[in-house]
Amino acid sequence: MTAVEIVQVGKSYGDVVALDSVDLTLDTGEFVAVLGPSGCGKTTLLRCIAGFERIDHGRITLGGRVVTLPGVHMPPHRRHVTVVPQDGALFPHLSVADNVGYGLGRGRGKTARVEECLELVGLGGLGARMPHELSGGQQQRVAVARALAPHPPLVLLDEPFSALDASLRTGLREDVRRALAEDGATALLVTHDQGEALSMAHRVAVMRDGRIHQFDTPAEVYRHPVDSWVAQFVGEAMLLPLEGPAGHAERMSRLGVVRLRPDLVDLAGGPTALVRPEQVRIVRAGTLAPGHAVPGRVAQIAYHGHDALITVDVPGSQTAMVRVIDDPVTAVEPGDDVRLWVEGDCTAYPAEAVAAESGATPLPVVG
Numbered sequence: 001m002t003a004v005e006i007v008q009v010g011k012s013y014g015d016v017v018a019l020d021s022v023d024l025t026l027d028t029g030e031f032v033a034v035l036g037p038s039g040c041g042k043t044t045l046l047r048c049i050a051g052f053e054r055i056d057h058g059r060i061t062l063g064g065r066v067v068t069l070p071g072v073h074m075p076p077h078r079r080h081v082t083v084v085p086q087d088g089a090l091f092p093h094l095s096v097a098d099n100v101g102y103g104l105g106r107g108r109g110k111t112a113r114v115e116e117c118l119e120l121v122g123l124g125g126l127g128a129r130m131p132h133e134l135s136g137g138q139q140q141r142v143a144v145a146r147a148l149a150p151h152p153p154l155v156l157l158d159e160p161f162s163a164l165d166a167s168l169r170t171g172l173r174e175d176v177r178r179a180l181a182e183d184g185a186t187a188l189l190v191t192h193d194q195g196e197a198l199s200m201a202h203r204v205a206v207m208r209d210g211r212i213h214q215f216d217t218p219a220e221v222y223r224h225p226v227d228s229w230v231a232q233f234v235g236e237a238m239l240l241p242l243e244g245p246a247g248h249a250e251r252m253s254r255l256g257v258v259r260l261r262p263d264l265v266d267l268a269g270g271p272t273a274l275v276r277p278e279q280v281r282i283v284r285a286g287t288l289a290p291g292h293a294v295p296g297r298v299a300q301i302a303y304h305g306h307d308a309l310i311t312v313d314v315p316g317s318q319t320a321m322v323r324v325i326d327d328p329v330t331a332v333e334p335g336d337d338v339r340l341w342v343e344g345d346c347t348a349y350p351a352e353a354v355a356a357e358s359g360a361t362p363l364p365v366v367g
């Protein structure tokens, strides 16, 4: 069943087009992330759904009820939507339990529902505390419990983890995702953090300049971005111009042979392939490698513990990025001579589309 239907919604502030004919549909119980750079219109979209902003054109339907049309505007408190803001925004003078129960009125079962929601976010038994007696992460958990308490059909999360440090964020994301799922809530998260969007959501809407460029599962968005802008915004990407005739899966690039996805084999006119750093293999020079492997020298290594991102200077070309699992046997050092090659099928885009996207002329295949 459809929980949220956004059809051709537009919203401008004077000359600034914040939303440009946005279409988006959320199924009941679904977790959708709207991912985009600063200023792309994410918060405006969330505010239009919540009813804090009026729209210029289009339609928003929540749970089958039309809540917004131009000239028709259901006030926020009648939409049964709750918002988890960036900073939690708890009432400092109310206990944790009173914060969570704030939207529940005086009905029977209130105490049980408050405790149930605190349990869902991992804070069972802390209802008597005051907000200032909690850590930042715990306060965000209370904000989520408060949003869930009235069983809203839709929870809107406005970058709720951005103020927290990285180690806290990972655990909290997973707990919040689970709490929302256990409560059966439909949720929309706006974020500029790709890791957050990809790890939490069932589907991700990638937004730029007020438009949604792609709305797909996290794996589709990462593996098959619809254009070179999405490719570069979601994860590290190398865009490699290709040479060779249409009809051939294997084409030449500055990183040697690149194999195109079967449905793209007929792309003509020097297309540009998307290669992710984890598709590039690296060995020390002198070690066994395919004949088409290209030489390079390790420039720097960003070590992340579980993996590392290696930057390699490729003679006569730009640098290449290689992601490797941390493994002492294959480890390389800055200054090492290496050989590189690309594995797996690649997405590719017509050269004109990439040039139009970046405003740049594609690089030559060989330096």
Ligand code: ATP
Pocket (backbone or CB within 6 Å): 013, 016, 017, 018, 036, 037, 038, 039, 040, 041, 042, 043, 044, 045, 192
């Ligand atoms: P961020 O990630 O930085 O919060 P965002 O993607 O949420 O950005 P919005 O806050 O929706 O972006 O803003 C979209 C555009 O609309 C921006 O250009 C912004 O400057 C503009 N804008 C937002 N609110 C207003 C306002 N009240 N008055 C005028 N312009 C606004």
